[in-house]
Amino acid sequence: MIEICEVGPRDGLQNEKKPISTDQKVEMITRLIDAGIKKIEAVSFVNPKVVPQMADAEEVMKRVPRVDGVKYAGLILNYSGMERAMKTDVDIFHIVTTTSDAFNLKNARKTVDQNVAEHITVIQEAVAAKKPVTGVLGTAFGCPYSGEVPVDRVLEISEAFVKAGASEIVLADTTGLANPVQVAEVVNRFQRHYGDDIKLGLHFHNTRGLGLANVLAGYQAGIRRFDSSIAGLGGCPFAPKAVGNVCTEDMVNMFAGMGVETGTDLQKLVETALWMEEQMEKRLDGMVMKV
Amino acid sequence: MIEICEVGPRDGLQNEKKPISTDQKVEMITRLIDAGIKKIEAVSFVNPKVVPQMADAEEVMKRVPRVDGVKYAGLILNYSGMERAMKTDVDIFHIVTTTSDAFNLKNARKTVDQNVAEHITVIQEAVAAKKPVTGVLGTAFGCPYSGEVPVDRVLEISEAFVKAGASEIVLADTTGLANPVQVAEVVNRFQRHYGDDIKLGLHFHNTRGLGLANVLAGYQAGIRRFDSSIAGLGGCPFAPKAVGNVCTEDMVNMFAGMGVETGTDLQKLVETALWMEEQMEKRLDGMVMKV
Numbered sequence: 001m002i003e004i005c006e007v008g009p010r011d012g013l014q015n016e017k018k019p020i021s022t023d024q025k026v027e028m029i030t031r032l033i034d035a036g037i038k039k040i041e042a043v044s045f046v047n048p049k050v051v052p053q054m055a056d057a058e059e060v061m062k063r064v065p066r067v068d069g070v071k072y073a074g075l076i077l078n079y080s081g082m083e084r085a086m087k088t089d090v091d092i093f094h095i096v097t098t099t100s101d102a103f104n105l106k107n108a109r110k111t112v113d114q115n116v117a118e119h120i121t122v123i124q125e126a127v128a129a130k131k132p133v134t135g136v137l138g139t140a141f142g143c144p145y146s147g148e149v150p151v152d153r154v155l156e157i158s159e160a161f162v163k164a165g166a167s168e169i170v171l172a173d174t175t176g177l178a179n180p181v182q183v184a185e186v187v188n189r190f191q192r193h194y195g196d197d198i199k200l201g202l203h204f205h206n207t208r209g210l211g212l213a214n215v216l217a218g219y220q221a222g223i224r225r226f227d228s229s230i231a232g233l234g235g236c237p238f239a240p241k242a243v244g245n246v247c248t249e250d251m252v253n254m255f256a257g258m259g260v261e262t263g264t265d266l267q268k269l270v271e272t273a274l275w276m277e278e279q280m281e282k283r284l285d286g287m288v289m290k291v
Numbered sequence: 292m293i294e295i296c297e298v299g300p301r302d303g304l305q306n307e308k309k310p311i312s313t314d315q316k317v318e319m320i321t322r323l324i325d326a327g328i329k330k331i332e333a334v335s336f337v338n339p340k341v342v343p344q345m346a347d348a349e350e351v352m353k354r355v356p357r358v359d360g361v362k363y364a365g366l367i368l369n370y371s372g373m374e375r376a377m378k379t380d381v382d383i384f385h386i387v388t389t390t391s392d393a394f395n396l397k398n399a400r401k402t403v404d405q406n407v408a409e410h411i412t413v414i415q416e417a418v419a420a421k422k423p424v425t426g427v428l429g430t431a432f433g434c435p436y437s438g439e440v441p442v443d444r445v446l447e448i449s450e451a452f453v454k455a456g457a458s459e460i461v462l463a464d465t466t467g468l469a470n471p472v473q474v475a476e477v478v479n480r481f482q483r484h485y486g487d488d489i490k491l492g493l494h495f496h497n498t499r500g501l502g503l504a505n506v507l508a509g510y511q512a513g514i515r516r517f518d519s520s521i522a523g524l525g526g527c528p529f530a531p532k533a534v535g536n537v538c539t540e541d542m543v544n545m546f547a548g549m550g551v552e553t554g555t556d557l558q559k560l561v562e563t564a565l566w567m568e569e570q571m572e573k574r575l576d577g578m579v580m581k582v
Binding site for chain 1: 467469470471472473497498499500501502503504506507508534538541544545548549550577578579581582
């Protein structure tokens with residue numbers, strides 16, 4: 001059984017120029033739940049001046065349907081983001097740093113060490129408030145500005161998050177630089193280090209067409225938790241030409257062909273992807289919805 | 292070491308509405324060779340009324356550069372195609388049938404058995420003329436009209452080709468229906484049957500975004516020969532909405548990341564893909580060239 005964390009409402013939309021209303025976001029999320037999605041990164045508590053598309057995070061969290069078994073995650077980049085999240089009923093805190101100074105200075109205006117130091121407090125306060133914390137480590141498979149990011153460094157940052165109280169780690173390939181051999185190596189390294197103590201997830205972008213090949217490599221290495229985005233929506237404001245996340249319905253179609261259960265309804269996901277294209281008023285990247 | 296068979300000049304162009312001149316095809320092929328490609332499916336000896344884009348096959352073969360170590364293949368669908376090929380200096384005969392009656396009746400106006408019966412003569416005459424023959428088996432991973440194609444049936448057709456003299460078999464996923472688990476199963480079945488006697492290649496389309504994941508699965512199963520198309524050009528006139536072949540430069544980028552040699556120059560392939568977009572006057576599917 002694969003656990004999908006649908007990141008379309010957050011990673012998918014954050015970089016889109018066309019404003020998407022709170023109504024549209026709530027309908028998007030409702031449709032995703034109806035298609036069987038159980039975990040949704042619904043909002044981001046970032047500076048609305050920098051990412052205006054995410055400015056209505058509180059309003060979205062007030063209006064999303066509460067359904068048994070469905071959990072909402074919110075992205076947190078710093079202490080003030082955590083303070084905002086605490087006032088909502090977001091279920092899971094996705095606390096993010098990238099792992100490369102060159103990237104993090106653009107993304108969060110801090111070095112990685114500065115970001116991690118702040119996040120240790122953020123995580124401790126979240127855990128004290130009984131909020132489960134996922135540490136999301138961006139550029140974990142390479143940085144578009146500085147190149148290779150050593151696995152030792154990624155693991156060191158992960159360790160800081162885990163010691164502070166994170167119960168899950170997601171390794172994110174922010175700009176689509178990962179390849180299947182590297183995915184297997186990094187995952188094996190993390191598994192040797194953590195065993196079953198920490199749940200590990202993967203987050204890929206399809207920038208170089210390798211999204212599903214990397215998901216496959218992660219699955220073969222034992223990972224069962226993947227981020228993806230409906231219709232392949234996505235991109236990052238600080239990652240030039242980064243295209244979308246791995247497409248949810250394309251990933252579900254792959255796993256269905258492989259006989260691996262995802263708990264979702266492919267037909268309803270495709271309908272949601274087509275609905276999403278109407279909302280965005282442009283052609284999106286998903287492939288299965290075009291067939 | 293991966294052997295790439297570049298099918299852009301044939302599978303890539305055959306379905307394009309915009310006429311591509313012989314000059315353009317020869318330049319395309321010359322650029323591909325300059326980028327390190329050693330095997331090119333350059334032409335198709337099919338009815339020019341049905342596939343006008345391939346009408347200049349003889350002229351293309353007269354004008355392509357002859358370079359040490361570079362081999363040209365031509366696609367042959369029937370006896371008269373073989374007669375045309377015999378009069379050119381094409382190096383390898385790619386003799387094609389699909390493996391599903393429903394598809395083959397549209398593609399070649401014959402049942403598979405009728406096609407195979409004709410191809411036995413075609414192969415025997417080609418082999419008698421010292422031409423190496425590759426049997427290309429379309430819809431080997433499923434048919435868009437009739438669904439599943441049993442592996443036993445694909446193997447039976449393969450056996451008829453091999454007994455007639457084919458030295459290589461390519462399993463083609465004409466409409467992008469394959470998945471990685473199926474690829475491993477089918478490849479394992481063929482390998483158990485043939486051992487090292489027959490060289491096996493794979494040909495994938497990216498219709499559902501699974502092209503590179505399927506290449507990865509084939510590679511993991513031991514395959515080292517893959518078809519691909521520069522810039523992801525491609526499609527099939529009888530396969531509705533079938534998008535392009537696996538993209539050559541995206542596949543090369545994946546293998547490069549994995550530390551697997553392809554003997555090609557990624558930068559020159561990307562330049563060729565960008566040049567190809569100019570010729571086609573539209574955006575093509577390749578991903579790496581957009582980064």
